[in-house]
Amino acid sequence: MTAEPLLEVSDLSRRFGGLKAVEGLSLQVGRGEIVGLLGPNGSGKTTALNLISGALAPDSGSVKLAGQETAGAPSHRVARLGIARTFQLVRLFQTMTVLENVVAGMAFTHEPRFGAAAAADALALLEKLGLADRAAQPAADLTYIDQKRLELARCLASRPRVLLLDEWLAGLNPTELQLAIGLVRSLKDEGVSILMVEHVLEAVRSLCDHCVVMNAGRRIAAGTAAAVLADPEVVRAYLGDEHA
Ligand SMILES: Nc1ncnc2c1ncn2[C@@H]1O[C@H](COP(=O)(O)OP(=O)(O)O)[C@@H](O)[C@H]1O
Ligand SMILES: [Mg+2]
DSSP states (O other): OOSOOOOEEEEEEEEETTEEEEEOOOOOOTOEEEEEESSSSSSSSHHHHHHTTTTOOOOOEEEEETEOOOTOHHHHHHHHTTTEESSSSSSOOSSSSSHHHHHOOOOOSSOOHHHHHHHHHHHHHHHHHGGGGTTSSSSGGSOOOHHHHHHHHHHHTTTOSSEEEESSSTTHHHHHHHHHHHHHHHHHTTOEEEEEEOOOHHHHHHHHHEEEEETEOOOOOOHHHHHHHHHHHHHHHHHTTOOO
């Protein structure tokens, strides 16, 4: 990691009424790193991504992208600075075509593209995600997995510096999972830095340079995947979960 992390989250907190959804969370993502954000259901992972992407304002704490404070900035401004995210529940423009959905990801970024250049770029991204032959179909006609692919293509259209993935690998079959892991690795190789909320431990082990584990809004462990998954406090947090 270079001296200054690309994404630096410090002491971030957000309450919903009396519930401390995120409390004093700190984490860093270095340039070209993949960092895993783990934790049982309800531990505050999606809220943390919402705070980082500007979908929610924090009550306190700091989010810095390349040293620039973004905490509390609206999501369109955060997106323009180079932070893009996928949603745990996919969000697309259902009536627009697959290609149009990707082009829509290009207009409000730090490198906006329009017209023929945008269409050519979008097609190249669809090619990469294995969706080129569906470019002219309405997004609503895609299978769930293809909708997830399309959402990622739209994120990549913004040429993000930091990509936030919220359980992007959930629901894939074993073959799809291997392809998806390869794809995420190729993004890292292209220099995209990634913060991924993920439950698929095979993916966490093979992709993440390091991991941060949350429980009840707080960070309870940080380190390599192998180290945090062997940490007794992490094991306890997961075994207390309904899925244990
Ligand atoms: N917009 C909201 N309003 C009220 N409570 C919320 C809201 N978003 C999340 N929460 C609560 O905050 C806690 C953390 O949720 P979340 O960040 O979605 O967890 P995770 O993604 O780790 O499963 C949960 O108890 C959840 O019910
Ligand atoms: Mg979540």
